[in-house]
Amino acid sequence: MRKALIAGNWKMNTTPDEAKNLVRVILNELNNSDDVEILLCPPYISLLSVKELLRGTSVKLGAQNMYFVDKGAYTGEISPLMLSDLCDFVILGHSERRQYFFETDEMVNKKLKKALEYGLKPILCVGENLKTNEAGKTKEVVTAQVTAGLTGIKPTKELVIAYEPIWAIGTGKAATGRQAGATIGLIRSIVSGLWGGGTAEAVRVLYGGSVTGSNITEFITEPDVDGALVGGASLKASEFVNIINQTAKLKQAL
Ligand code: PEP
Numbered sequence: 001m002r003k004a005l006i007a008g009n010w011k012m013n014t015t016p017d018e019a020k021n022l023v024r025v026i027l028n029e030l031n032n033s034d035d036v037e038i039l040l041c042p043p044y045i046s047l048l049s050v051k052e053l054l055r056g057t058s059v060k061l062g063a064q065n066m067y068f069v070d071k072g073a074y075t076g077e078i079s080p081l082m083l084s085d086l087c088d089f090v091i092l093g094h095s096e097r098r099q100y101f102f103e104t105d106e107m108v109n110k111k112l113k114k115a116l117e118y119g120l121k122p123i124l125c126v127g128e129n130l131k132t133n134e135a136g137k138t139k140e141v142v143t144a145q146v147t148a149g150l151t152g153i154k155p156t157k158e159l160v161i162a163y164e165p166i167w168a169i170g171t172g173k174a175a176t177g178r179q180a181g182a183t184i185g186l187i188r189s190i191v192s193g194l195w196g197g198g199t200a201e202a203v204r205v206l207y208g209g210s211v212t213g214s215n216i217t218e219f220i221t222e223p224d225v226d227g228a229l230v231g232g233a234s235l236k237a238s239e240f241v242n243i244i245n246q247t248a249k250l251k252q253a254l
Pocket residue numbers: 009011164168169170171172208209210211229230231232233
């Protein structure tokens with residue numbers, strides 16, 4: 001059985017002090033539960049201090065991005081080598097990276113390969129924009145993104161995929177559980193076609209896009225949805241912990 005994963009993507013929020021405070025409050029409010037894997041993805045400059053605070057807990061640490069070269073003259077970039085001793089996970093191909101920093105499927109694919117080479121668990125983000133959704137082309141776009149993202153990559157159960165429809169990110173207008181479940185089912189079938197059913201059954205696929213404590217049940221009760229990538233709501237400790245607690249309760253009941 002796949003373990004649920006609730007990941008908090010803090011994006012470009014929190015100063016170093018705010019990041020430490022947020023972690024302390026989250027840890028303070030968390031109940032011990034082995035039913036859900038918890039992941040925090042703070043800004044790069046807080047990774048070290050957050051790692052210190054997470055020591056001795058089961059909460060995992062992730063980066064929000066990375067470059068696909070080990071080291072060299074790439075001013076301002078962070079390499080997989082730098083992250084490998086620090087992080088468990090790395091978010092790759094987030095729609096904000098694709099939209100504002102012009103990341104292509106080819107770049108995301110190179111990053112995935114590097115992340116795996118360095119023992120980082122990649123969270124590959126895919127999802128359609130509003131226009132594509134309204135044109136009924138979600139299936140085509142998501143299929144193309146997953147296929148391109150996984151090109152040349154050997155089957156691995158360490159991969160996580162996050163289905164994040166762009167129209168749902170930060171808008172307060174989440175997909176319905178049924179919509180998320182259907183697209184995530186499609187994603188699993190694409191992975192099955194590429195890597196075989198055994199691996200596809202083990203790969204976790206998350207939903208992301210305006211997840212809160214009020215709608216998490218809808219997603220977690222979908223059999224193919226293995227958790228959530230949470231943006232805005234992960235910056236509020238009690239809301240984030242509420243999402244985790246509800247997920248744990250639902251998973252225990254399954
Ligand atoms: C995200 O950043 O991946 C995200 C899903 O954001 P939000 O939860 O704020 O929509």
